Amino acid sequence: MIKLLEHTRRPDITFCRNGRIYITARVARxxxxxxxxxxxxxVSNGEYLLHAIHLHNAIGRHEAQCFPTKKGRGNNLSANSVRLCRALLNSVGVTADRASYMIGEAFVQDSVTYVPIITLHPL
Structure with a gap:
């Protein structure tokens, strides 16, 4: 049997070795x-948890700071952090230049919202 469509769902987050992070509107929401x-x-118990750092009145650029991918349209965001991307890809054993992942159910702990990244099956 041959599958014509390997993946039918768009990945939630993509990490590239050059430092680019692509975030879907679902994750941003x-x-x-x-x-x-x-x-x-x-990292908690071998699970990778994505979370936001809300910068209020921040001056200057910060590592992994989010910006819109398209001006005025959509809620997809991008960020840049070579250290964060390479650390994640190396720790999960991905040797490719890019890996896309799905996310799990969000949960709140100590007033911070965490979203688990499902790293077992990169897309």
């Missing part, structure tokens, strides 16, 4: 991300 906020990844 779950984390309440706005342009100017930053991303970070926490």
């Amino acid at each position: 779950l984390l309440s991300l706005r342009p100017g906020d930053a991303l970070n990844i926490a």
